[in-house]
Amino acid sequence: MTTNPSPISLSGITNLRSCIEWAKENGVAIGHFNISNLETLRAIVTTAKELNVPVIIGVSEGERDAVGVSMARAMVASIAFELGHPIFLNADHTYSLERVKQAIDAGYDSVIIDAAKLSKEENIELTKKSVEYAKQVEALTGQDTLIEGELGYIGQSSKVMDKIPDGVGLDPASLTQPAEVAEFVAATGIDLIAPAVGNVHGLIKGGNPKLNIERIAEIAKASPAGVVLHGASGIELSDLKAAVAAGVRIVHYNTELRVAFSAALAQFIKDNPEETTPYKLTKTAIDAVAAVVEEKLRIMNKMI
Numbered sequence: 001m002t003t004n005p006s007p008i009s010l011s012g013i014t015n016l017r018s019c020i021e022w023a024k025e026n027g028v029a030i031g032h033f034n035i036s037n038l039e040t041l042r043a044i045v046t047t048a049k050e051l052n053v054p055v056i057i058g059v060s061e062g063e064r065d066a067v068g069v070s071m072a073r074a075m076v077a078s079i080a081f082e083l084g085h086p087i088f089l090n091a092d093h094t095y096s097l098e099r100v101k102q103a104i105d106a107g108y109d110s111v112i113i114d115a116a117k118l119s120k121e122e123n124i125e126l127t128k129k130s131v132e133y134a135k136q137v138e139a140l141t142g143q144d145t146l147i148e149g150e151l152g153y154i155g156q157s158s159k160v161m162d163k164i165p166d167g168v169g170l171d172p173a174s175l176t177q178p179a180e181v182a183e184f185v186a187a188t189g190i191d192l193i194a195p196a197v198g199n200v201h202g203l204i205k206g207g208n209p210k211l212n213i214e215r216i217a218e219i220a221k222a223s224p225a226g227v228v229l230h231g232a233s234g235i236e237l238s239d240l241k242a243a244v245a246a247g248v249r250i251v252h253y254n255t256e257l258r259v260a261f262s263a264a265l266a267q268f269i270k271d272n273p274e275e276t277t278p279y280k281l282t283k284t285a286i287d288a289v290a291a292v293v294e295e296k297l298r299i300m301n302k303m304i
């Protein structure tokens, strides 16, 4: 059972846009955690509720297909209502305009159009079209969907890997440049930006690289859009703390949760081969995910 909730009031948070403003005003970051089942969702949201901090649930294209695009929306809306707590839903890494439209139509709070692997011109074009669609829907229905763009390649895997993936550069020249960010935000109209600042998707055996905190601070200063840190699994907690202090407003975790869930589940099945009730099988896995989520949320919300 979690104790010592955050003393920061959540009043004024009415949607994801106001939640990001709230994070900015309080100098904190909102935790973004991916799910592909109900157990992980429960682990995340009950921890966020106990700590009195908002949270974002992420579903990648693959995770959306596993859960169901509308089912994910219904699950998150239902549990947010049940707990009376600010819990938002993001369509994580989305690679086509069709899938951006699908998530907006399903009522997601935000969508990431990930065109970082395309040329800069193509990235701007596809990102701009995603923003335009969100605005069209807003004009018709009033639904406010935030669009996040990606600038700089940080890999695409949420697995444990032997080495840094091909195409990911860590030297200052390969990282996202602050001036580029300002240009990209102005050209596309995005609300959120995911830069490459030494972060890598997935867990690297032997440790993930250090973040470039100075570059994060420069980008946060240059960007009118909120800065999002992807691929936080495996980064040192001192780096996470420094990244939030440097101006990151959303931090993404996926792989560490998957590792915690599967390791606890495998151990439980090994120790209890007679158990067949699904909710009993997954109890320790839920607790393992909750412990990871609690540690990260405490740091992001200045509680440690």
Ligand SMILES: [Zn+2]
Pocket (backbone or CB within 6 Å): 093, 201, 230, 231, 252
């Ligand atoms: Zn990501």
